[in-house]
Amino acid sequence: MATGYDVVGSGEHTVIAVHGWFGSARAWQPLIPHLDPTAFRYVFVNLRGYGDRRGEPGEHTLAEAASDVRAVADAVSAERFSLVGHSMGGSVMQRVLADAPERVRSLVGISPVPASGVPFDDDGWALFSGAATDPEKRRAIVDLTTGNRLTGVWLDAMVRHSLEHSDERAFADYLLAWAKTDFHADIEGDPTPVKVIVGEHDPALGEATMRQTFTRWYPNCTVDVLANCGHYAIDETPVALATSLETFLREAP
Template identity: 70%
Template sequence: MVSAEIHRVGSGEHPVIGLHGWFGSGQAWRPLWPHLDGATFSYAFPEYRGYGARRGVTGEYSIAEAASDVLAAADKLGFSSFSLVGHSMGGSVMQRVYADAPERVRSMVGISPVPASGVPFDEQTWQLFAGAAADPGSRRAIVDFTTGNRLTGVWLDSVVAHSLEHSDQHALDAYLRAWSSTDFHEEIDGSDVAVQVIVGEHDPALGEDTMRATFAEWYPRLEMEVMANAGHYAIDETPVALATCMERFLGQR
């Protein structure tokens, strides 16, 4: 994960690293970029092995490996300390970075984040998610479900197309098992770091109830925001409101 592969926005004094989700890539943050305060913050959007500019890069495709790569990228970028913003799977990676290097993390913002305990599935849901690497239709059904079955099919198709273009199938398959089953919550339980969690009102899985049972139990300084008119993909659904919400929080750290 070298700096040449990482999209940058802004040159402010507060470094922020944005970590994408399972169907995303560094480019998946694009709807947010025009609304970010580049005078205050210096954003970097790296990619995991198997995604975007790093397609074809092999590895374990684990949460720990992804976090190690993020720390290596921060070193190359010259970020001695930084805040983290993680969407979905990126929320798990974000917390692993914090667990490995708490002295370097100023604050964290999770956007519909995967908890540090992983995500349990019933058998039917697991079969849907497990089929997503090989089946674009399963990817589409997942995006539709996690946004409340309420958005245009044109957008659903665009998310699937982005995922197909920007990720390796075998990496996507391996990362599912990583983010769903990796549990390190005991390492971060009771942490003093400032954390904001932003969830969409239409996200049926990683919504407010899940966050209160996980993040709110582990992080005493947690601030919770429920984003109106959004499901799991607030980056696409409500980019202006999302940028405003997270930068209001980050600006206090």
């Protein structure tokens, strides 16, 4: 039985949104006021170990997460749907496509993790792998990935959300899933319409990375770079993000 999702809107086009490593279904709230609830039905999911699925057992793999997303689609009677994924959620949405391509109308990645995973040097891996047990490392990651340019009040709020809405074990497991899993051979050449939306201040998952991965693997992929934005467009530039997102979704077959 599918659990752990919120529905906003009643439009004919179902859009399933998958949160990032620091997120949850509630992390999309800054974006929701700017979405069109008459054209779209948005389904904001919680992955296992997040939100109202904290404490739920699981392996926290991409395959498991993708299976859970399909279960949510079944629960809301969506045979075909578009997918939106932020960061880690961008990896999950591509696994859904690889496993059930006939069900996916289009993909929108918001600073998405490529299907090849993410390479780390030793210092970077020490920072990210230590974040499960160290809130200061979580804060440093959010600061780094938004270009060291945003108020500490917001950084602290992001860390609080992460701590309050995710299990420590799930948080640690999902890092291995999105960073160390390479399944790009499963999606390379897929004709599904894809849009990737990135921030100009995102040092790792910005335009250059998208052009080395997404645009090479998906023949129908476009890239949109948001000004005055880092890795967290949902918070940093929600109006611009909603505009870019829905402009694309309205054209999905």
